[in-house]
Amino acid sequence: MLGANDGIVSTAAVVLGVAGASSSSGAIAIAGFAALIGGAISMALGEYVSVASQRDSERAALRREGKTVQNRELVSPLGAALASFFSFIVGALVPLLAVIVPPVELRIPIAFAATLIALATTGYVSARIGGSRPFRPTFRVTLGGFLGLGATFLIGYLFGVIVA
Numbered sequence: 001m002l003g004a005n006d007g008i009v010s011t012a013a014v015v016l017g018v019a020g021a022s023s024s025s026g027a028i029a030i031a032g033f034a035a036l037i038g039g040a041i042s043m044a045l046g047e048y049v050s051v052a053s054q055r056d057s058e059r060a061a062l063r064r065e066g067k068t069v070q071n072r073e074l075v076s077p078l079g080a081a082l083a084s085f086f087s088f089i090v091g092a093l094v095p096l097l098a099v100i101v102p103p104v105e106l107r108i109p110i111a112f113a114a115t116l117i118a119l120a121t122t123g124y125v126s127a128r129i130g131g132s133r134p135f136r137p138t139f140r141v142t143l144g145g146f147l148g149l150g151a152t153f154l155i156g157y158l159f160g161v162i163v164a
Contacts, residue, residue: 001126003043003084005119007091009145011035012115013152015099019108020156028107029100036092044085052077094118112149119145 014035018028055074062069098114099107123141127134 001087001122001129003047003087004091005122005126005141006043007036007039007088008094008115008118008122009148010039011092012095012099012111012145012149015095016108016111016115016149017152017156019099019111020153020158021160022156023104025100025104029096032092032096032099036089036096039092040085040088043088044081047084048077048081051075051080091118091122108153112146112153115149116142116146 011032015028015032018031022028055077058074059069095111095115095118099111102110120138120142123138124134126141127137130137
């Protein structure tokens, strides 16, 4: 869920920030696609490094205890990286499609709504998986996303400039 959530929020922030500055579908699509690819790669690399470090620590602890280390028994950095990469992409597609598919006059409200619905969904599902009551986590992630999106849209709107 973390990768999907990051994909939703970061890509929505970029596309809504650009949409606040310009109605150019091309500029919004390019910025969104760049955010999707850059974010997915960044997420995958970060996850790989994190999980590889965790695996190294697990190996060292097992060796100190005199236990034989089998790689198949340890976490997989590559598996974690791929899961983060693809979950980021799935999450990022929601705001990207929501801002480039609708007509210009509807793109911002639809992108806001689709993003907030996607965030509420990830918050709810994460809470249910974790065994907690869903209201607080769902509200927290949705409110945080709303504030972030509002801030980036406002910045794009106020500055209204795309550097070419």
